[in-house]
Amino acid sequence: MELRIDRGCVARCRELAAAITDPVESFISAHSTVSVERAALRLLGVDGITPDDVPLPNAVVDTLGADELGDGAVLPFGRALAETGLEPSALARLIAAGERSLAEFSSTPYEAARGALRPHADAALGRIAAQREDRVARLTRLPQLPPPLLYVIVASGNIYEDRAAAVAAAEAGAQVIAVIRSTGQSLLDFVPYGPTTEGFGGTYATQANFAIMRAALDEVGDRLGRYVMLTNYASGLCMPEIAVMAAFERLDMLLNDSMYGILFRDINMKRTFVDQHFSRMLNAYSGIIINTGEDNYLTTADAVDQAPAVLASQFINEEFAHRAGLPDAQIGLGDAYEISPDLEDSFLYQVSQAQLAREIFPDAPLKYMPPTKHMTGDIFKGHLIDAMFNLTSVMTHQNIHLCGMLTEAIHTPFLGDRALSLENARYVMNAARHFGDEIVLRPGGAIERRANAVLTACEALLERVAESGLMNAIESAVFADVSRSPDGGRGFDGVFARGADYYNPFEEALKGTAGSVTG
Amino acid sequence: MTKIVKPYGDTQNDGKVQLSFTLPVDWSEAADEAARQLAGKMGFTDVQVVDGRRIASGFSFFVLYASTPQGVDVDSIAAPAARAHAMTMDEIDAFVAERIGRKVRVAGACIGTDAHTVGIDAILNMKGYKGDYGLERYRMFETYNLGSQVAVEELVRFTQERGIDALLASQVVTQKGSDVKNFTALGELLEAQGVRDRVVLIAGGPRVTNRLASELGYDAGFGRGTVPSEVAAFVAVTLAERLRAQRKN
Numbered sequence: 001m002e003l004r005i006d007r008g009c010v011a012r013c014r015e016l017a018a019a020i021t022d023p024v025e026s027f028i029s030a031h032s033t034v035s036v037e038r039a040a041l042r043l044l045g046v047d048g049i050t051p052d053d054v055p056l057p058n059a060v061v062d063t064l065g066a067d068e069l070g071d072g073a074v075l076p077f078g079r080a081l082a083e084t085g086l087e088p089s090a091l092a093r094l095i096a097a098g099e100r101s102l103a104e105f106s107s108t109p110y111e112a113a114r115g116a117l118r119p120h121a122d123a124a125l126g127r128i129a130a131q132r133e134d135r136v137a138r139l140t141r142l143p144q145l146p147p148p149l150l151y152v153i154v155a156s157g158n159i160y161e162d163r164a165a166a167v168a169a170a171e172a173g174a175q176v177i178a179v180i181r182s183t184g185q186s187l188l189d190f191v192p193y194g195p196t197t198e199g200f201g202g203t204y205a206t207q208a209n210f211a212i213m214r215a216a217l218d219e220v221g222d223r224l225g226r227y228v229m230l231t232n233y234a235s236g237l238c239m240p241e242i243a244v245m246a247a248f249e250r251l252d253m254l255l256n257d258s259m260y261g262i263l264f265r266d267i268n269m270k271r272t273f274v275d276q277h278f279s280r281m282l283n284a285y286s287g288i289i290i291n292t293g294e295d296n297y298l299t300t301a302d303a304v305d306q307a308p309a310v311l312a313s314q315f316i317n318e319e320f321a322h323r324a325g326l327p328d329a330q331i332g333l334g335d336a337y338e339i340s341p342d343l344e345d346s347f348l349y350q351v352s353q354a355q356l357a358r359e360i361f362p363d364a365p366l367k368y369m370p371p372t373k374h375m376t377g378d379i380f381k382g383h384l385i386d387a388m389f390n391l392t393s394v395m396t397h398q399n400i401h402l403c404g405m406l407t408e409a410i411h412t413p414f415l416g417d418r419a420l421s422l423e424n425a426r427y428v429m430n431a432a433r434h435f436g437d438e439i440v441l442r443p444g445g446a447i448e449r450r451a452n453a454v455l456t457a458c459e460a461l462l463e464r465v466a467e468s469g470l471m472n473a474i475e476s477a478v479f480a481d482v483s484r485s486p487d488g489g490r491g492f493d494g495v496f497a498r499g500a501d502y503y504n505p506f507e508e509a510l511k512g513t514a515g516s517v518t519g
Numbered sequence: 520m521t522k523i524v525k526p527y528g529d530t531q532n533d534g535k536v537q538l539s540f541t542l543p544v545d546w547s548e549a550a551d552e553a554a555r556q557l558a559g560k561m562g563f564t565d566v567q568v569v570d571g572r573r574i575a576s577g578f579s580f581f582v583l584y585a586s587t588p589q590g591v592d593v594d595s596i597a598a599p600a601a602r603a604h605a606m607t608m609d610e611i612d613a614f615v616a617e618r619i620g621r622k623v624r625v626a627g628a629c630i631g632t633d634a635h636t637v638g639i640d641a642i643l644n645m646k647g648y649k650g651d652y653g654l655e656r657y658r659m660f661e662t663y664n665l666g667s668q669v670a671v672e673e674l675v676r677f678t679q680e681r682g683i684d685a686l687l688a689s690q691v692v693t694q695k696g697s698d699v700k701n702f703t704a705l706g707e708l709l710e711a712q713g714v715r716d717r718v719v720l721i722a723g724g725p726r727v728t729n730r731l732a733s734e735l736g737y738d739a740g741f742g743r744g745t746v747p748s749e750v751a752a753f754v755a756v757t758l759a760e761r762l763r764a765q766r767k768n
Binding site: 157167168169171172182183184186187200201264265266299300301302373376377409411412414415416419420481 | 539540541574575576577578580632633634635636637640644645646666667668692693694695697725743744
């Protein structure tokens with residue numbers, strides 16, 4: 001199955017995405033954020049909490065005033081490491097307790113600080129590289145079933161309940177488990193600590209929770225003879241820190257979008273652009289596949305109207321990802337099956353959109369999201385709509401397939417719901433495994449016409465964005481009908497301009513290595 | 520004379536019900552029998568386990584058909600829907616212009632921990648839902664969509680500062696009763712600040728019913744499938760009645 005699309009138009013869209021990203025990249029390289037600094041401290045080995053439950057990376061960064069942040073937190077921390085000879089967490093504890101201060105060491109030479117940081121930075125990169133190699137070895141020993149990879153969510157609020165649900169889902173055929181975060185975590189400017197058993201609509205992302213789930217999935221993967229992937233969310237105000245924790249605990253995928261937080265969570269755009277860049281550099285090195293969030297355009301507005309915005313966002317996400325060193329094989333661009341089931345030929349439009357993404361991004365592991373907006377509580381109709389979604393996914397060769405739940409819009413999935421959903425997907429995908437390879441789309445037919453119309457409209461949209469600049473375009477509500485101002489939203493006070501002595505050892509190291517890493 | 524109704528399978532009063540559930544046991548003949556007995560303990564009769572199978576180690580899934588001896592008298596049940604009579608956007612704008620004579624100030628938010636704005640956006644956004652325009656498009660409504668995770672304190676402060684006439688609180692997540700907690704907190708704070716009677720207070724969300732909203736002391740509750748004009752009509756009619764009552768006093 002192949003669409004005849006205007007390849008010249010595709011090339012122009014990529015040029016426009018590059019033109020849109022250029023000025024933002026200049027901004028990114030001249031700035032950092034408190035969350036990037038905290039992520040760097042975590043990489044250096046700063047871990048734990050204060051007696052008041054403040055994570056140590058926050059406690060250290062918070063001791064620096066706005067006027068002291070220009071050099072970042074890492075260089076002053078390196079000076080303190082050089083002078084005290086302490087381990088990073090021990091030093092951080094003393095700073096958090098007010099017994100030592102980063103200001104004490106301001107006269108320590110720059111090179112001494114760099115020298116003191118180097119072994120800790122090397123250790124972090126070695127630890128991440130070991131996890132990446134372990135993943136490759138496991139995937140060789142425990143091969144996955146053919147794509148679309150069946151992906152389900154667990155979201156009880158209690159990591160131990162989630163673990164039981166995840167193991168059961170893996171046995172029922174799931175190949176990717178995502179632990180949905182507690183609602184509101186994206187707006188916390190710190191990462192909670194330790195195993196957690198209470199959450200709303202999901203379970204807190206903590207490093208301890210990551211480790212608990214990873215161990216359980218490795219165990220069930222060994223038992224089933226196929227690797228089971230683990231996913232969480234590098235989004236919100238702590239995007240870079242989650243990327244660090246995920247790298248350390250060998251998560252395999254992270255939801256990570258260059259604009260989602262801005263539009264749908266009112267997180268400041270400058271904060272988001274800087275944070276997404278650092279987190280994606282790290283994801284590239286960790287071998288983690290990012291999943292972008294284009295489905296959100298479709299759930300908040302009409303899915304037929306928003307198709308060009310989805311494609312435009314995919315081009316922009318791809319460009320930002322490339323600039324952070326992510327290879328195509330780690331860029332899971334998003335789309336969703338959200339057109340109203342009442343619309344005549346809705347299935348044709350869905351196939352058109354999914355196939356369009358497949359042909360424009362041939363090497364990207366496309367992430368396909370299930371119907372949610374038009375799921376009503378009629379579980380029988382919902383199960384049928386999910387079957388059509390499953391068919392679209394397998395025939396257009398999507399890679400990462402978030403299984404729809406018949407009980408969507410009723411409750412967070414029950415264990416039995418997941419089993420029924422996986423059975424639906426396995427049946428449809430097995431029955432239609434090579435259907436897409438067998439059919440020819442009618443030249444100039446409805447599916448092809450729709451694809452070209454979406455592509456043309458996408459180019460026009462990208463032109464508008466390129467003309468006004470991405471930040472202004474977001475302010476004038478070009479995306480998702482939502483307007484956000486460059487200095488508005490949450491987390492803006494955590495963005496700062498880099499001073500002359502700004503130093504981040506990981507940025508330097510990752511710039512050289514990213515892009516050469518696969519799998 | 521009261522008329523008792525029972526579920527209808529293929530014959531009047533057969534009481535047929537379909538059930539499905541998961542038991543945390545490995546599948547066996549005994550597990551099927553356990554599912555059958557469990558349905559019996561629930562009060563069902565003629566229980567048939569039509570499907571029982573392992574879905575994971577330690578878990579089995581069952582589908583059952585059974586009969587219930589229970590019935591209800593529908594006529595004796597009161598469940599008032601929060602429906603003013605249906606009006607179009609133009610009719611509502613005209614109604615507000617005539618009966619209220621100024622723009623109605625409406626604020627909406629996902630309150631507390633909830634970050635899911637799908638519902639409130641469907642009602643407020645210009646675009647609307649199911650081809651029914653959102654309140655932002657109404658000429659006679661001044662609409663503020665405060666977005667997600669708005670603290671109830673912030674919402675009440677906003678209400679007082681802007682002289683809001685109607686407050687739309689949305690909750691999508693219902694896990695562990697978080698929706699009821701958040702709705703209750705808003706109602707109580709409005710009372711405490713002495714502004715409860717000045718606003719038309721509305722609860723919304725896919726699991727919200729008008730009955731639940733009434734129990735929580737709200738003026739109305741709108742659940743799944745609600746279109747913006749239904750909410751707009753309720754706000755307009757309720758506010759007009761309230762203002763008329765105030766003028767009389």
